[in-house]
Amino acid sequence: MNWEPWTGCYKASDGCANCYFYGPHAKRYGQSTIQKTDKFDWPIKTNAKGEYNIKGNKILATCFATDFFLPEADEWRKEVWSIIKERTDIDFLILTKRIDRFLVSLPSDWGTGYDNVNMGCTVENQQAADDRLPLFLSYPMKRRFIACAPLLEAIDLTPYLHGVDHVTVGGETGREARECDYDWVLNIREQCVKANATFWFKNTGSLFKRDSVVEKINPFKQAGMAKELGINISDGKKS
Ligand code: SF4
Structure with missing residues (x-):
């Protein structure tokens, strides 16, 4: 399952050159218009019985169609971190080309990381690997993966x-x-x-x-x- 709390993005590096944001999606929505979606608080939405709409024990691919660390989302990300913190029964898989912004809006109780966050750093070539991965490894996180x-x-x-x-x-x-x-x-x-x-x-x-x-x-x-x-x-x- 995917969770896109916001939409829109713009190029961060060479790997973005042919991102679909520069194709039909861009024509329809505007390639660099960053805006909240109606799914912003989806993981903590409840039904009439007070149960979460999304059941637990799931993996939510988070911001796979935008970037979790866009500067435009710095304020929204604070809320999203608290949503993630609340749903300890869901694994949030986060992928980014902007790992250098990891510390911006990080919650004060992050410590060595939340157990339910699996953070992915994207690298498309050696330059991106050498620029991003030393930073990626230097930040506190419980689980890490690399996406080439x-x-x-x-x-x-x-x-x-x-x-x-x-x-x-x-x-x-x-x-x-x-x-x-x-x-x-x-x-x-x-x-x-x-x-x-x-x-x-x-x-x-x-x-x-x-x-x-x-x-x-x-x-x-x-x-x-x-x-x-x-x-x-x-x-x-x-x-
Ligand atoms: S960071 Fe990801 S979503 Fe944003 S333009 Fe690059 S490839 Fe597309």
Whole structure:
């Protein structure tokens, strides 16, 4: 399930170049208009019996269609942190390209982190990894993952994998998509094996290079094809 307490975004780095905010979504809503959605307090909304509308034991992908740390949302984020704090029975999965803003509006009782927050830092190339991951590792958090998406080149994550539970990798989707080379994916997987981190190849992207051949992949087949390659590493298979 996704929870988008606000909508709108704008480019943070190279990985954003073909974000859907620059496609039809932008024409409809305005690419950089940041506004609260009607789902802002959705996790704490209750029905007539006083029960939460969203039952517990769920994972809520939070701000996957915007950025949790946009400056425009600094005030709203204080409220969102308190919503997250209230729903200890839900895991909030937060993904950002703006990890440098992590400390802004952080609740005073954050301490070493809330147990129900799993924070993801997105890095699309080596530069983004070297800029963002040292910061990411320096902040107090209970659970961390790295998302290499869209993967734009080979990335050495080795210096940063200590203290990270999981790495997700995915190619870029869309008409202007840049190539994703399977060798880059396998290389990151190897780094995860050595660091004892779990690994998920989420999707191939629209232009997937394997064995020196570049193939155009239909958006609806990209996740299935990545899965078929059978390279994911779950907890049980960590070596
Ligand atoms: S940060 Fe994410 S949502 Fe925002 S423009 Fe970049 S890719 Fe799109």
